[in-house]
Amino acid sequence: MSDHLVLRAATAADAASLARTIAAAFEQYRGKLQPESGAFRETADAIATELTRDSGAIVAEQNGSVVGCVMVKLMEGDLYFGRLAVLPSERGHGIARRLVEAVEDEARRRDLDGVRLGVRIVLTDNQRFFTSLGYVEYSREAHEGFDQPTSINMRKALR
Numbered sequence: 733m734s735d736h737l738v739l740r741a742a743t744a745a746d747a748a749s750l751a752r753t754i755a756a757a758f759e760q761y762r763g764k765l766q767p768e769s770g771a772f773r774e775t776a777d778a779i780a781t782e783l784t785r786d787s788g789a790i791v792a793e794q795n796g797s798v799v800g801c802v803m804v805k806l807m808e809g810d811l812y813f814g815r816l817a818v819l820p821s822e823r824g825h826g827i828a829r830r831l832v833e834a835v836e837d838e839a840r841r842r843d844l845d846g847v848r849l850g851v852r853i854v855l856t857d858n859q860r861f862f863t864s865l866g867y868v869e870y871s872r873e874a875h876e877g878f879d880q881p882t883s884i885n886m887r888k889a890l891r
């Protein structure tokens with residue numbers, strides 16, 4: 733078998749694999765984020781429902797197994813991505829970067845102006861990663877019940 737990474741659009745049949753991948757990738761944040769990440773509440777059924785709406789996902793597969801994924805949806809003329817997830821055992825091989833590039837390619841294919849994401853303020857390594865890819869902060873927001881910002885909204889213009 734080849735170790736070649738394949739990126740493709742997710743289908744509803746991928747929902748369980750995406751839920752498992754997201755859960756495994758976000759486990760390192762359990763108990764470290766306030767409020768707790770919504771990723772811990774993701775289910776295969778919820779993901780399958782999202783995939784039948786205007787949302788979608790990109791899957792990274794290696795040897796027929798899902799090793800990463802990212803969820804996408806339209807937001808104010810841009811493509812928003814969230815739940816960027818790479819299995820802990822597969823990190824350090826550029827999979828997250830390839831998934832973000834695939835989101836950007838999809839935004840260009842749709843002739844959208846840019847790509848957006850949200851990242852928690854406490855996740856400074858993630859902020860540096862997205863900054864290195866050309867994303868810039870455009871606002872901060874507080875989750876419900878918090879009076880101080882908890883997240884940074886970032887955007888990359890594509891044109």
